[in-house]
Amino acid sequence: MFKINDNFLALNQNYLFSQVARKINAYMNSNPGVRIIRMGIGDVSRPLAPAVISALHEAVEEQTSCDTFCGYGPEQGHRFLTEAIAAHDYQARGIQISADEIFISDGAKSDTGNIGDILSLTNKVALTNPVYPVYLDTNIMSGRASIDNIELLPCTADNNFVPSLPTGNPDMIYLCYPNNPTGTTLNRDQLKEWVDYAKAHGALILFDSAYEAFITEDDVPHSIYEIEGATEVAIEFRSFSKTAGFTGLRCAYTVVPMALKGENAIGESVSLNALWQRRQSTKFNGASYLSQRAAEAVYSPEGKKQIRSTIDYYLRNATVLREGLKKAGLNVYGGVNAPYIWVKTPDGMDSWSFFDILLEQCNIACTPGVGFGSAGEGYVRLTAFGSYEDCLQAVERLSLLKM
Numbered sequence: 001m002f003k004i005n006d007n008f009l010a011l012n013q014n015y016l017f018s019q020v021a022r023k024i025n026a027y028m029n030s031n032p033g034v035r036i037i038r039m040g041i042g043d044v045s046r047p048l049a050p051a052v053i054s055a056l057h058e059a060v061e062e063q064t065s066c067d068t069f070c071g072y073g074p075e076q077g078h079r080f081l082t083e084a085i086a087a088h089d090y091q092a093r094g095i096q097i098s099a100d101e102i103f104i105s106d107g108a109k110s111d112t113g114n115i116g117d118i119l120s121l122t123n124k125v126a127l128t129n130p131v132y133p134v135y136l137d138t139n140i141m142s143g144r145a146s147i148d149n150i151e152l153l154p155c156t157a158d159n160n161f162v163p164s165l166p167t168g169n170p171d172m173i174y175l176c177y178p179n180n181p182t183g184t185t186l187n188r189d190q191l192k193e194w195v196d197y198a199k200a201h202g203a204l205i206l207f208d209s210a211y212e213a214f215i216t217e218d219d220v221p222h223s224i225y226e227i228e229g230a231t232e233v234a235i236e237f238r239s240f241s242k243t244a245g246f247t248g249l250r251c252a253y254t255v256v257p258m259a260l261k262g263e264n265a266i267g268e269s270v271s272l273n274a275l276w277q278r279r280q281s282t283k284f285n286g287a288s289y290l291s292q293r294a295a296e297a298v299y300s301p302e303g304k305k306q307i308r309s310t311i312d313y314y315l316r317n318a319t320v321l322r323e324g325l326k327k328a329g330l331n332v333y334g335g336v337n338a339p340y341i342w343v344k345t346p347d348g349m350d351s352w353s354f355f356d357i358l359l360e361q362c363n364i365a366c367t368p369g370v371g372f373g374s375a376g377e378g379y380v381r382l383t384a385f386g387s388y389e390d391c392l393q394a395v396e397r398l399s400l401l402k403m
């Protein structure tokens with residue numbers, strides 16, 4: 001009989017969102033007519049920018065003629081998009097990243113999950129705790145790590161959500177800033193410590209900046225490559241999902257700098273850019289032409305203005321929620337440079353108990369922090385991706401909270 005990949009059996013069953021859905025449904029069944037404000041799921045709610053819609057229409061129209069029809073594109077992505085990204089997201093910020101170092105994909109989830117293909121299974125891994133679960137699960141699936149041999153770096157109110165440098169000499173370090181789920185950030189000096197650590201210890205930083213567009217504070221770097229020397233130690237993941245509402249359309253990119261080199265089994269230096277190019281051209285046939293044209297429109301003058309106004313809309317939601325939660329007597333984190341608000345549960349309550357209280361007393365659905373890792377216990381996550389009206393209503397309901 002054929003064998004399965006046993007590593008899959010070592011994964012934690014991911015009950016988080018199904019358990020949340022089950023609890024909400026049970027509550028609604030016993031309280032018909034009640035409207036739950038859903039602040040748990042990390043999906044956007046605003047429509048695509050008009051500039052993106054026009055680009056999509058044009059790209060569809062091109063498909064109607066033999067002269068302009070577009071079939072397979074370059075696996076690394078169309079040049080019109082990699083060049084726009086290099087110019088607007090990097091060179092405009094004084095960062096020397098070129099189009100050849102950018103790889104377009106269908107999502108940062110795929111890229112952060114797939115990147116392990118080009119890295120040795122003998123590498124040791126470090127993750128922050130709580131964490132976006134993809135980094136952990138994909139390392140377990142590949143057999144590189146088990147939950148017992150991954151170094152987990154706690155991020156809680158006690159250390160102001162700034163992880164300590166690792167002690168176990170990891171080879172691969174996943175960092176996500178602005179952070180999902182805590183909504184917190186590292187400033188330039190703090191991120192520099194990580195880059196310096198990686199240089200000194202020969203480690204690779206896998207830097208997920210899917211929420212970069214939400215940064216409002218000057219001292220928070222938009223890219224890890226703002227830090228000197230980072231092109232030699234870091235891969236950066238970005239996505240149009242939260243930046244421009246592409247969660248359904250799908251487009252993202254990964255930066256693998258030419259300067260980034262790893263070692264092969266006999267100690268020779270090998271380009272990661274070349275390996276990722278080989279991996280993508282073997283297992284991936286490119287993101288759709290339509291979504292790449294749509295992503296290109298994000299960088300047009302109108303596109304930029306339109307996506308900015310949507311991001312500002314979500315950030316205003318975050319401010320309303322933060323203030324409302326504080327007024328209700330709760331300690332809140334994040335929500336300034338991110339669409340996520342991380343709330344400390346009152347009186348040492350566990351995450352699920354506070355989830356129940358918010359659901360029953362305020363009819364608000366959140367995500368229990370413990371679902372993102374053991375250091376998320378005692379917190380819940382609220383997202384600002386809903387409507388402004390819902391946020392105002394949520395705040396009104398929070399004022400009735402009895403703890």
Ligand code: PLP
Nearest residue numbers: 107108109132180210239241252
């Ligand atoms: N990285 C982080 C930290 C995320 O929170 C998410 C989505 O929630 C992703 C990546 C996935 O992004 P994409 O939609 O591009 O796959």
